[in-house]
Amino acid sequence: MDRLTSIEVFVRAVECGSFVSVAEEKNLSAQMVGKHVRGLETLLGTKLLNKSTRHQSLTPAGEQYYRRCKNILAELHAAEEDIHRTLNEPCGKLTVASGVNFGISRLAPIMARFHNDYPKMNIDVCLSNQSIDLLKDGYDIIFLDHNRVSDSLIAKKIRSYSMVVCASPRYLERFGIPQHPKELVDHQCLQSSSSKNTQQWQFLDGDTFYSPEISSRLMINSGQAMLNAALEDAGITLQPIFQVADALKKGQLVQILPQYPLQKIDMYMIYPPHLRNTARLNALLKYFE
Template structure:
């Protein structure tokens, strides 16, 4: 006999006070109740119940077994209820990985709105400018900038990750405003040493992509750091529109060479394939995709 079922029957016998009442509660016959109790006593090699014609009582072993069985059966009931609830309402924990700038400026505001809409969901957002291993690190979603290799993941395309050149009005007033990419050689250019190359900045001109040689006087391994250097009037920065958006909108930075755009990079939301995704996964995917598209599309007009 199934041990957990027998434990459930035993707990019912004690809680209901008799084999007959337990049989009614478990929807089985009193004879079957007796077989479950006998099976447990045979397994444990001890008596659990002392029965007479008028009453039944627990042995010392039966009392100990009842206390533990009641907890185990209760825990199992709670687990079953929790698992079943996953099929009816979005609940549980979601772990998400995203790059720093995208996570801080774009994703965090959307995530807070998502959690307000789904109060039974908890979310952990890990910001890191690296490629995470979703399975080994236990992530449900990751946002990735750049080309996607075939990793057996579901990839939902997002608007491209766009970059731009910018500087403060005071810097441009002092050093002049570049009118062609070649003019950058006469300017202070702020390097970002997480890029593949800081010796060249790639721009798109009338004849296609151009590699413009630059010699950065200052290199910073943080997009926020290079932006702050630009805000100090130290030079021209090449950074994502996500990082520079607020400063461009409030006029602290202005676009440089706007007619020579920087090549964009693809961006995707990735998650593990599932035959029947949990409701929390479907809820997050639908919500984020719905909100991200207009947010990133508006950003592309910057």
């Protein structure tokens, strides 16, 4: 068997945590994944993985070998990117993940333009509100609204977005326009089932942040869905400006409490060190300038 392929399979087996996951990812059988790993163990004369029916773990030798192999693969990918950069045209594959709202409103149009400008690139975009692990899930880049990631990854801030509280004219005509964040307690404030969404309702009142009591009979775990609900007069919604700019311009929604600013959202591009200064990353970063 090809040693480089075996090394790639071994590294992904460690990161995915199971042979089955690697088999599905690389379109192999689990038995073939096992053969690749056992082939390396035979070549090295030592066991790399302790494996049972429910659990696998690296041996001390396996831990050392994994780290070195990870670096070797990263250097190999970087060398390939150097050649592509020399040829001045990014090519290859780029796997990207982000949350649904940002993905629909901002990322998808950018990736479409990127795809049109660089036809030799194959791009795979996944939009999900579930927790994403860049290393385990095998992505090249993820976009997050925080930089609390592993020290082994790079978090580059690409933009800050203002947050807006708004509602439809019909809702405000029926229930009134709140003049202070504390008055939101008397309104239907559309919320996500995620606690993080509740924490974002923090208004700057003078020099301090004020967190009002908010409640709603309608909980939705999608910002886009909450926006659509607000357009149907269901309540007040908290949204990033890029999500509601068009509706505000058309008068479908009205901003409330503009004199009490909300904390902005910082969006980060997360990627592994070996992707730094590669042709495909440098090309993509220009679309966020």
